[in-house]
Structures are given as structure tokens and as C-alpha cells.
Amino acid sequence: MTYENFIQELIAHLTLRFSEDTTFHVKRILKNNNLSLDGLVISDPAVNISPTIYLSHFYDDYVGGEPISQICDKLVACYEQHRLSDSIDISFFTDFTRVKNNIIFKLIHTQSNQELLEQIPSIPYYDLSIVFCYYMTFDENMVAPNDTNATILIRNEHLTYWDTTPKQLLALAMENAPELLPATVHHLPQLLTKICESPKDLGIPLDEIADQIPLYVLTNNQRFFGAGVMLYKDILAQCVAMLGEQFYMIPSSVHEVIVLPLSSDYDIEMLNEMVREVNHYHVAVDEVLSDHVYLYDAEKQAFVF
Numbered sequence: 001m002t003y004e005n006f007i008q009e010l011i012a013h014l015t016l017r018f019s020e021d022t023t024f025h026v027k028r029i030l031k032n033n034n035l036s037l038d039g040l041v042i043s044d045p046a047v048n049i050s051p052t053i054y055l056s057h058f059y060d061d062y063v064g065g066e067p068i069s070q071i072c073d074k075l076v077a078c079y080e081q082h083r084l085s086d087s088i089d090i091s092f093f094t095d096f097t098r099v100k101n102n103i104i105f106k107l108i109h110t111q112s113n114q115e116l117l118e119q120i121p122s123i124p125y126y127d128l129s130i131v132f133c134y135y136m137t138f139d140e141n142m143v144a145p146n147d148t149n150a151t152i153l154i155r156n157e158h159l160t161y162w163d164t165t166p167k168q169l170l171a172l173a174m175e176n177a178p179e180l181l182p183a184t185v186h187h188l189p190q191l192l193t194k195i196c197e198s199p200k201d202l203g204i205p206l207d208e209i210a211d212q213i214p215l216y217v218l219t220n221n222q223r224f225f226g227a228g229v230m231l232y233k234d235i236l237a238q239c240v241a242m243l244g245e246q247f248y249m250i251p252s253s254v255h256e257v258i259v260l261p262l263s264s265d266y267d268i269e270m271l272n273e274m275v276r277e278v279n280h281y282h283v284a285v286d287e288v289l290s291d292h293v294y295l296y297d298a299e300k301q302a303f304v305f
Helices: 005-013 054-063 068-082 090-094 096-101 110-117 156-162 166-180 188-195 206-212 228-232 235-241 268-282
Strands: 024-032 035-045 052-054 101-110 120-126 128-135 152-155 183-187 216-220 247-253 256-261 294-297 300-305
Touching: 005 024, 005 035, 005 054, 005 068, 024 235, 052 068, 054 068, 090 096, 090 156, 096 101, 096 128, 096 166, 101 110, 101 166, 101 228, 110 128, 120 166, 128 166, 166 228, 183 235, 216 228, 216 235, 228 235, 228 247, 228 256, 235 247, 235 256, 235 294, 247 268
Parallel strands: none
Antiparallel strands: 024 035, 035 052, 101 128, 120 128, 128 152, 183 216, 216 256, 247 256, 247 294, 294 300
16 A cells, blocks of 8 residues: 555544544654655544644554554554644734743754755754744643643744744743753763663663763753753853863754863774764754754863864
């Protein structure tokens, strides 16, 4: 079955799982790093915002032999996990005074996002671009989806009816982001103990890891677009103070960066090759930040590469 026929068959099965007034449509979504995905929107007339469910991995499951009935089960479960139970008044989004306190930023790679950057406000940052989002928060009267790290990407048309500029968005985001998503720095063994159920899962003792890998993970408390933490006021100077020296910043993903002391005596070309290999084999396409490391020069207070 072709991909197009799969989508038609999938929607036909889904119509039997939902009420008659539920509608289904597929739209093209341009994501980070020029990744284009088909997203299925299941629209419940009782709720004005619907989650977008990406279809490519469901088709992969089908090609791998999974019955379409089971794929529908997983898709419905995904919808139920991320749907809102009530409508949200989206008229607020035209009122800049109501959105400005939730504007944050994220970092993306400039060269890999030329088409997207034509559609959204941005500010250059070395070979990266600072782009802006509205960070959704949910109060006690709203039932949030399980994945509460929800954002709305700010586009050029928003600047028109907000009568604002990228520079003004940056000033707001520099205030908001550290409050909404505070920075965190973890020595790699500390982070691994949080990720793993047991230190034994790591395979080698933590003190041995600490000796072998003097790495620190810089992100935010949600590990969500955490690479942008490098823009926070004084954070780079704090890294220098913590390490007592200059450092390499390794772009692990859009969600985090890794700080490596310069005295670690790693060859920069070896580090660059490592970043390229990890990006290629272990990082999702839309989560890749950059393909090289950045050396922070404390005297110049700037990255060099």
C-alpha cells in the first residue's frame, strides 16, 4: 500500500472510532532543519484546539507489518494523551499585552532553516538564529495535555498585529525565559543518575565516569529548547567561574548543550567529528542544533570557531 493510500485507509478506520461531527485533515508541517512532515489533525467541534499527530512513523509501523487496526489504536491513544478537554480563548493572542510575558526564544541553525526563517522573525547569533515562541502555561481552571511544554511559534504576521519588532521580542524573551525556564547545570554523572533508574544501569561506577568525562550539561529545568540557555544573562561567565577556565560548548541538541573544559585536551577536529557523527546517528533531524563545537573565549566574551 502506498503512503497516500495508507493515509486514506487510516482516516477511513478512524471515522469509525469518533463521532460523526469529528473531522480529519492532513496538513504539511515545516519543522526545524527543513524537515517536512504530514500532520493529522483530528478536530472535535467541542474543542477549538486540536493536537497535530505526525504520521510518518505510523506508516513505518505499517510497512513493518503492524495491522492498521493496531496503528489506529496507538493513534487514538496519542490523541487522547495530548488533546485538551476544553476550548481555549485564542482571541487573547491578538492582544500583545496578554502574550508578552510568555514570549521565550529558542536557537536553530540558520543555514538549515532558510525556508522557515522567511516566515518567522529572527535575530542572527553566530551561525545560529534566535527565534521566538509563546510558551503556554495552564492554570488551575484548565486541563492541560500530558505534554505541557506547549509552544506557539511566532510568525511574521504576529509582528504586524502586535506592532512590534524582533528586537523588542528579544528583550522580552531575555526577561521571560529565565523565569519560565530557569537554567540548570549538571555534572554529567549527576544527570545520568537522574535519567537512569539505577546507577548500575550505567555499566561503570559514577566516580569513574567523573574522572573520564569532565562534562557539564547546560539546559533549562524542563530540558525543553534548553540550548537557548546560553543566551541567559551572565550564564557563560558563570560557566567560566565554575570551571576556572575557558571551555568548549558542544551542541548536543536544541534542548541542551554540553560544556567541556578547555584543559580536557580534546582536539577540536575530533570534537567536531564526534558532533557530526552523533547528529547523524543519534539525534532526531528536527532536534539537531549545529554540526561543530564552539570555543568560548573569556577575554573576548565571545565564541570563536
